[in-house]
Amino acid sequence: MQIAADSVVLIHYTLKDDDGKVLDSSGGGEPLAYIQGHGNLVPGLEKALEGKKDGDAVAVTLSPDEGYALATRRCCSVYRSDRFRFGRDPQGMQFQAQTDEGLRVFVVTAVVGDMVSLDGNHPLADQTLHFDVEVVSVRAATAEELEHGHVHGAGGHHH
Ligand code: ZN
Numbered sequence: 001m002q003i004a005a006d007s008v009v010l011i012h013y014t015l016k017d018d019d020g021k022v023l024d025s026s027g028g029g030e031p032l033a034y035i036q037g038h039g040n041l042v043p044g045l046e047k048a049l050e051g052k053k054d055g056d057a058v059a060v061t062l063s064p065d066e067g068y069a070l071a072t073r074r075c076c077s078v079y080r081s082d083r084f085r086f087g088r089d090p091q092g093m094q095f096q097a098q099t100d101e102g103l104r105v106f107v108v109t110a111v112v113g114d115m116v117s118l119d120g121n122h123p124l125a126d127q128t129l130h131f132d133v134e135v136v137s138v139r140a141a142t143a144e145e146l147e148h149g150h151v152h153g154a155g156g157h158h159h
């Protein structure tokens with residue numbers, strides 16, 4: 001089955017930077033499960049996978065615009081918040097939080113008085129991304145999965 005809008009796709013992937021350093025990989029773990037056409041992956045990767053099928057290998061290089069920069073520009077990047085929620089020495093601390101744009105990574109960039117500044121840019125914003133992807137399986141999403149906006153079962157939510 002070919003990857004198209006509303007396909008549930010399982011992939012193994014390795015993400016490298018310009019120097020060939022591995023930044024992220026599903027190797028050794030469960031494949032990543034996502035729904036095509038729902039903004040679950042960075043835009044360029046979703047585009048590169050369109051029309052691929054089970055067993056296909058895809059190598060793609062994405063400019064920052066096709067990677068994480070786009071999501072960054074859609075959202076304000078600096079937040080101020082109560083420092084006491086972040087412990088005694090929060091500088092440099094990373095954490096994930098749910099936002100209108102989905103789950104985002106924040107970094108505490110400054111502590112000023114009893115406030116902290118948070119940077120909501122993705123850590124890989126403005127980086128060129130080199131993905132090696134292997135398509136593990138492709139199937140149609142169920143109505144329930146489309147309603148929830150995420151995959152159920154293997155590699156997805158269990159609830
Ligand atoms: Zn669900």
